[in-house]
Amino acid sequence: YGGIxxxxxxGPETEGxxxxxxxxxxxxxxRAYDVAIEQGLLSRLGPMAAELLSGRRxxxxxxxxxxxxxxxxxxxxxxxxxxxxxxxxxxHGEQQKNLNTYGQALNFLCxxxxxxxxxxxxxxxxxxxxxxxxxxxxxxxxxxxxxxxTTLLSMVDSSVGGKTAVDLDSGKNQAGxxxxxxxxxxxxxxxxxxxxAEYRAGCAEVIKTAxxxxxxxxxxxxxxxxxxxxxxxxAACVGMKRDVxxxxxxxxxQRALLNLGHTIGHAVEACxxxxxxxxxxxxxxxxxxxxxAVEKGICNPALLPQVLDILQKYGLPTEVPYPxxxxxxxxxxxxxxxxxxxxxxxxxxxGQCRVEPVPAGEVAGWLKAGGIR
Numbered sequence: 001y002g003g004i005x006x007x008x009x010x011g012p013e014t015e016g017x018x019x020x021x022x023x024x025x026x027x028x029x030x031r032a033y034d035v036a037i038e039q040g041l042l043s044r045l046g047p048m049a050a051e052l053l054s055g056r057r058x059x060x061x062x063x064x065x066x067x068x069x070x071x072x073x074x075x076x077x078x079x080x081x082x083x084x085x086x087x088x089x090x091x092h093g094e095q096q097k098n099l100n101t102y103g104q105a106l107n108f109l110c111x112x113x114x115x116x117x118x119x120x121x122x123x124x125x126x127x128x129x130x131x132x133x134x135x136x137x138x139x140x141x142x143x144x145x146x147x148x149x150t151t152l153l154s155m156v157d158s159s160v161g162g163k164t165a166v167d168l169d170s171g172k173n174q175a176g177x178x179x180x181x182x183x184x185x186x187x188x189x190x191x192x193x194x195x196x197a198e199y200r201a202g203c204a205e206v207i208k209t210a211x212x213x214x215x216x217x218x219x220x221x222x223x224x225x226x227x228x229x230x231x232x233x234x235a236a237c238v239g240m241k242r243d244v245x246x247x248x249x250x251x252x253x254q255r256a257l258l259n260l261g262h263t264i265g266h267a268v269e270a271c272x273x274x275x276x277x278x279x280x281x282x283x284x285x286x287x288x289x290x291x292x293a294v295e296k297g298i299c300n301p302a303l304l305p306q307v308l309d310i311l312q313k314y315g316l317p318t319e320v321p322y323p324x325x326x327x328x329x330x331x332x333x334x335x336x337x338x339x340x341x342x343x344x345x346x347x348x349x350x351g352q353c354r355v356e357p358v359p360a361g362e363v364a365g366w367l368k369a370g371g372i373r
Contacts, residue, residue, distance in 0.1 A: 023235050027160065027242045029249050031180040035160055035238050037231055041187040042073055045121070045148065046081030052182050053144055055117035058083040059109060061132035062123040063092035066150050069193055074123050074148065083119070086112055090131075094167070094274035097127045099175070102166045105135045116140045122181075125151035125198070126158040126278060130173070133164030137179035147184040151194060152202025152226070153279050155186045156209065156237035157258075161245045171333035172266050178250055186238075188230040196315075199227065201279025203314040208260050208282055209237045211307065215351045222310060256355050260345040261285030264320065264370065267330035271322040283316035288370030293346045295369035298356070300349045307347075320372045327372055328364055 023037040036048070049058070058078050062071055067089045075085045088108045090101050109120075120143055122132030129147055136145035147159040165176025191199070203226050210218035217236050226233050241258065248255040265285030269276050276284075290307045293299030311318050320327060331342060340360040347353045358366055 023231065025235065025238050025242055027180070028246050029162060029180045030178075031162075031182065033180060033182055033184065035184040035186060035242070037155075037186040037188070037234050037238070039187065039189045039231070041185050042070060042148065042190065043077050045074055045146070045185060046077035046079070046083060048183060048185065049078065049083070049119060049121075049146060050081040052146075053117075053119055055115070055119060055144075056083050057114060057118040058085050058121055059112075059114060059118070060085060060087040060121045060123050061105060061128060061135065062087065062089050063096070063125075063128050064089055065092040066124040066128065070123060070150060070190060074121065078121070092124075092127070094127055094172075094269070094278070097131050097166050099166060099168070102131060102135060105131065106139055109135070109139050114139070114143070116143050118143055120145040121148060122146070122159075123148045123150065124154075125149065126154045129154050129159050130163070130165050130176070133162070133179055133181065134166055134176055137164050137177050142179065144182045145179075147181045149184070149186060150190045151198050152191055152230075152234075153198070153205050154202075155188075155191075155234050156202065157205045157241065159184050159186070160238055160241050161255075162249070163251075172270060174333075186234055188234065191227075191230060197277060197280075200315050201277040201282075202226070204261075204279035204283040204286070204311070204316050206233055206237055207307075207310055207314065207316075208258075208286060209240055211286065211303075211347060211350060212257055212260055212353050213240050213351055218306075218310070218350060222313070226314075256343060257345055257353055259343075260347070260353055261287075261289060263331055263334050263342060263344055264288045264327065264367070264372075266334055267327045268320060268322065270330040270333070271326050280317055283311050284318060284320055287311060287318035288320055288367075288372060289344055290347055292344075292366050292370035293348070296346075296366075299347050303347055303350055306350065320370070322372075324364065324367055324372045327367055331363065331367075332360075 025035040120136040122129045149155045149159040162180035165173035168174040261282040265281030269281040341357045346356040
């Protein structure tokens with residue numbers, strides 16, 4: 001695990017019993033919380049929320065793809081535990097993660113007189129989690145929220161760690177803050193309804209985690225599909241991200257490694273007007289930055305075919321479909337820039353990556369080395 005993850009310290013608790021989820025990973029951040037992982041866990045949302053919070057009003061924030069599938073079960077569980085429940089549902093898609101939807105969510109809470117003792121439940125994938133989390137962080141200067149991720153990508157990555165944000169016209173995730181949830185509830189049963197493209201996108205984040213930290217997980221991904229080992233893969237990824245978040249909650253050092261593939265990936269997403277999924281963009285970005293790292297003599301050349309093979313095995317794209325000038329312009333809006341420097345996360349070998357500060361004048365050369373023309 002390269003010094004990071006369950007093998008390097010605490011692993012997930014798997015005792016079960018006493019009503020406790022079978023797998024629970026504790027995150028000791030500025031607000032400590034548990035990530036619970038178990039089939040069928042959504043039906044226990046209400047009782048688990050009631051144990052954590054004294055208030056008995058809950059607002060479920062979701063989108064119009066997820067709410068028709070799981071909204072009734074989530075609301076019924078909350079109501080049976082004594083919560084008065086209302087819901088805010090917005091159109092699905094990254095394009096909706098904007099200031100307008102964010103303002104509507106805030107006004108929804110204010111119009112219905114929600115208070116700081118109440119609860120927000122983020123029921124959905126990464127877009128819902130980001131927007132609901134930012135809403136929770138800023139409504140009345142902060143109310144408690146629970147993440148209920150419904151996609152593989154959000155279970156293994158975005159629901160854990162407290163990053164919340166919305167997009168601005170000129171860049172993704174440009175308005176946001178760090179705000180930890182009170183609980184993350186991962187129910188792999190919800191993945192049964194996941195469209196194939198969303199499943200593959202989630203696999204990209206799993207592969208990213210393996211390239212960063214774990215040759216062992218990488219090997220597992222080559223031996224059996226992620227869908228045949230959901231619970232163990234989710235637990236492994238969450239455990240590794242937990243260790244990173246605890247060491248660098250506010251993204252001033254080691255946590256930047258989690259952006260492997262993201263600088264180019266976000267640029268690809270932006271160029272596509274977000275018709276390319278986040279995980280697809282990350283896959284493209286990983287392939288490109290690995291090519292560049294090999295070209296620059298930083299990366300073990302043996303890693304490139306391994307990365308390309310596993311991405312292709314999971315049906316993920318590996319080529320940048322936009323011209324260099326467009327990618328460079330979009331990358332310049334990336335929030336990982338520091339002054340005139342763009343920070344690329346660069347692989348050196350499987351399980352070993354580093355942050356490479358690239359001056360503005362050299363970015364085009366890196367992109368070309370990554371196969372972008």
